[in-house]
Amino acid sequence: MPARAPLRAVARVDRRTKDLTKRMQFGEIAVIDHADIDRVAAEGLIAAGVSAVVNAAESITGRYPNGGPIRLVEAGIPLVDNCGPELLTEIGEGVEIAIEFEGDDAVIELDGRVLAHGAVRNVESVEAAMEAARANIGEELERFAANTLEYISHEAKLMFEPLDLPDMHTKFEGRHAMVVVRGHDYKSDLAALKAYLREYEPVLIGVDGGADALLDLGFTPDIIIGDFDSLSHGAVHCGAQLLHHVHPDGRAPGRENLEELGLIPGTDYQEFVAEGMSEDVAMLLAYEAGASLIVAVGTHSTMVEMLDKGRKGMASTFLTRLRLGPVLVDAKGVNRLYEGRIRRRDVTILILAAIVTIIVIGLVAQPLHTYFDGIRFTLDDLWYSITH
Secondary structure, X not given: OOOOOOEEEEEEEXXXXXXXXXXXXXXXXXXXXXXXXXXXXXXXXXXXXXXEEEEOOOOOOOOOOOOHHHHHHHOOOOEEEOOOOOHHHHOOOOOEEEEEEEOOEEEEEEOOEEXXXXXXXOHHHHHXXXXXXXXXXXXXXXXXXXXXXXXXXXXXXXXXXXXXOOOOOOOOOOOEEEEEEOOOOHHHHHHHOHHHHHHHOOEEEEEOOHHHHHHXXXXXXXXXEEOOOOOOHHHHOOOOEEEEEEOXXXXXXXXXXXXXXOOOXXXXXXXXXXXXXXXXXXXXXXXXXXXXXXXXXXXXXXXXXXXXXXXXXXXXXXXXXXXXXXXXXXXXXXXXXOOOOOOHHHHHHHHHHHHHHHHXXXXXXXXXXXXXXXXXXXXXXXXXXXHO
16 A cells, blocks of 8 residues: 555544534544444545544444445545544544554554554455455345344334324325435435426425435425434424424434424424334325325435445335335436437537527628628619610
8 A cells, every 4th residue: 555644634523424524624534433334424424525534443344345435445535444432532522633654554643642543444455345245245135134024024014004194284185295315326316306396396305314405406395304313403494394203112213303403392393103214204204195206315225225224124115115106206326317418419400500590690680781782782783784
């Protein structure tokens, strides 16, 4: 590995990577404790402009080929791995730390004091780890399938029971609905659907951070649902109806987030009781409310995506799709459907249109009229001299 220059910058520290990216400034060092960094988290760190990522855990454990580390190293961001959990208590928020690179190893220092040692990941080491993870994917698949079947046996009845919907501020009957989740390719797919959004004006449902994705594109969500753990202040107060997802057994993850925001239940937000993941509950809400078509953006539908999210199975997702059937359309990868190629026919039409435009402008332009008048007068004089 080529020698790296020492790096010194302000550190931002958080055990939750998605919370960290909200307050990262360009050029700062991200200090995290994130085993198996997922693709969405990596893309968030890259977008934040971090100068390095220091991970207390292993960025790729070998359980499955998670796509986060490869994106970080391919973006040229130093990734220092397996530094130990005590690192997060040693480094305070906003202090300046230094990273000394020594080949495949790195030393983390604060005020000249060594805090930890870590392994520096590069493209070759990450690709090797991903290849080994692919070889072991069979065991993970067996565990994943077993968990899915186990939870299906418990959740199937609940997932097919009618939902007790809250009072909705938005009419769904006969309209399209779009559910936006902060998942794989959600930004590019959402951008590719701008024309659809303007033409059909679907009911817009943001699942936690998906609401911010809509706002970034210039669209205001009608409804925001989830546990509100990754929602910006602007999204909370954008005027959307807020629904807090509560499980039938009473579990209400994110209630403390709502309390910290100073929101009052029943006044500022409503609780919506349903089993499953928030993104699945959002689709079921739209379905029960009478949406004629549901477009899912960024939702999780594969084993790797579920493992990225920290799920051991996909029971609620499987059952939700089974219940919704053809009403549900997944927009995943829609940005890759069209290459945007320029056809020769289009170029020819464009050139002909330009020529016609030039001719029309010439015909109505006064200088050209004067020129033709001159020719006409000359011909008239010539004809008069010949005939007389």
